[in-house]
Amino acid sequence: MQTHQKFQTQLTQKVELGYLLYLPPGYDAKAAKRWPLILFLHGSGERGTNLPLVAVHGPPKLVKRNPPVPKNESDEGRKGREAATKLLTENFIVVSPQCPVGGRWEAEALLALLDSVIASHKVDTGRVCLTGLSMGGYGSWALLSKSPERFAAVAPICGGGERIDILVASRTKADALKSLPVWAFHGGKDTGVPLAESERMVEALKKAGVKDVQLTVYPEAGHDSWTATYNNPKLYEWFLSHTRKP
Numbered sequence: 001m002q003t004h005q006k007f008q009t010q011l012t013q014k015v016e017l018g019y020l021l022y023l024p025p026g027y028d029a030k031a032a033k034r035w036p037l038i039l040f041l042h043g044s045g046e047r048g049t050n051l052p053l054v055a056v057h058g059p060p061k062l063v064k065r066n067p068p069v070p071k072n073e074s075d076e077g078r079k080g081r082e083a084a085t086k087l088l089t090e091n092f093i094v095v096s097p098q099c100p101v102g103g104r105w106e107a108e109a110l111l112a113l114l115d116s117v118i119a120s121h122k123v124d125t126g127r128v129c130l131t132g133l134s135m136g137g138y139g140s141w142a143l144l145s146k147s148p149e150r151f152a153a154v155a156p157i158c159g160g161g162e163r164i165d166i167l168v169a170s171r172t173k174a175d176a177l178k179s180l181p182v183w184a185f186h187g188g189k190d191t192g193v194p195l196a197e198s199e200r201m202v203e204a205l206k207k208a209g210v211k212d213v214q215l216t217v218y219p220e221a222g223h224d225s226w227t228a229t230y231n232n233p234k235l236y237e238w239f240l241s242h243t244r245k246p
Contacts, residue, residue, distance in 0.1 A: 015109040018051045022063045022094035027122065034124040036152075036240065037093040039114060041132030041139040047099045058133060058230050060096040063089050070227070080231055087236035093123060105132075105139030107146045114150070129239045131155040133226040134193060141201055145169045149176035152244040155235060157185045157226045160197025163204040170208035177205075179245050181212040183238060185229045187221030 027035060038059055046053040055061050062085045070077070088094070095117050099105055118125060130151045132140040137159015144154045145165035169177045182205060186198040198215055205213045218225050229235060 015106070015112070017097045017100075017109060017113055018049065019095055019097035019113065020051065020054050020060050021117070022060065022089075022092075022096075023121070024090055024092065026090070027093070029122060031122070034122045035093045036091060036127035036129065037095060037117070037123050038088075038129045038131060038239065039110070040094060040096045041105055041110075041130075041136030041143075042096065042099070043132075043134035043136055047103060048101050049098075051098055054096045054098045057226055058096075059088055059092075059094045059131075062230060063094055077231065080233060083233040084231050084236060087233050087240070091236065091240060092129075093117075093121060099135070105136065105142065107143050110139070110143060111147060111150065126244045127152045127240075127242070128244070129153045129155070129242075131157065132159065133157040134159065134223065137193070137198075141165070144180065144182065145177075148173055148180045149244070151180060153181045153183070153239055153242040155183045155185065155229070155239075156198070156201070157229055158187060158190055158193045158198070158223060159184075159201075160193060161201050163200060166201065166204040166208050174209070178209045178211065180210065181238075181242050182210065182214075183235075184213075184215045185225050186215065186217055187223060187225040188217050188219040189221060190223045190225065192223040 040059045042054050046056055055064055061067050097113055128151055130140050130143060137156040138161055140154055140156035141159055141161030142165065144151060148169060184198045184202055186195045188195055195217060202213055202215045218228055
């Protein structure tokens, strides 16, 4: 015999995340000015407890003092990287958490971290941006699906996700999702995370009614589509151009 039953309990989970926090030179905790913030999610290779690993790629690498110069960098590439670094370092608070060994990015933990930083620092909550690479790209897609209302703009790099998450968000948080600018990036020859992963997520956003969504493909790039992206000043200009609508 099969009967209807109900189970109810309350689950709590202790979460501890190490993170790198960058504050721009003009930041003053006593001043009225509030700053745009970038939440950066790293890839699977930077998981663990060795926090400096988080700065191997992306924004936390660029904001380091004397970051390593790429080998065989062209003059054009150097100028772009320097312009990107200037925009990033002078205009943004950068929060770069480290995912535990063997873990994946958990939306609740990331949002709690974000809330903690906002509560203790001068953050412009209407200008919080999200980006991540590889596993962090997947984390970015998941987080924008869960809480589109929290972000001014999102840039997932060589990631992917579940189209059903976009569908659910389009029904439960339609207005926030439709007004969220998304700029995805991917390498055309990526064998680690196929280009189709980004393509299907972008298509899902378009079907959900998102107007400001674009995908940049680097035709000859493999999995590393993040170096060209984060070294491009246009990304940070794009972040700065957006403010979340209330």
